[in-house]
Amino acid sequence: MSKLSLYDFKILSDHEQYDVVFSEGTFIDALIEENTRYPLYAVYLFFVEIEYNVAKNKIVGKTSFVTVDKLNRYSRLMD
Numbered sequence: 395m396s397k398l399s400l401y402d403f404k405i406l407s408d409h410e411q412y413d414v415v416f417s418e419g420t421f422i423d424a425l426i427e428e429n430t431r432y433p434l435y436a437v438y439l440f441f442v443e444i445e446y447n448v449a450k451n452k453i454v455g456k457t458s459f460v461t462v463d464k465l466n467r468y469s470r471l472m473d
Contacts, residue, residue: 400440400460411456415442425467430454434468441465 403411419435419442426432429449435442441464445455457464 397438399438400458403437403440403442403458411442411458412453415444415456423468 398406398414403414406414415435415437419437422434422436422441424431424433429447431446431448433444433446435444437458440458440460443457443459443464444453445457446452447454
């Protein structure tokens with residue numbers, strides 16, 4: 395697949411979005427909060443955060459973004 399913009403990514407189906415993230419994204423790191431893990435991926439020129447419920451062993455959502463302010467929650471990873 396050729397490079398996608400965030401807009402092009404958002405118009406894909408959920409299945410296609412997950413396929414792009416897991417096959418073409420670069421894993422950066424993950425946050426863990428209680429029973430939820432938030433792996434962060436860089437995909438082309440944007441980021442995708444997956445919400446994974448550990449107790450249920452299930453992906454429950456995702457957020458895609460380009461703005462740096464949303465990366466603040468990962469800033470501890472840069473220390």
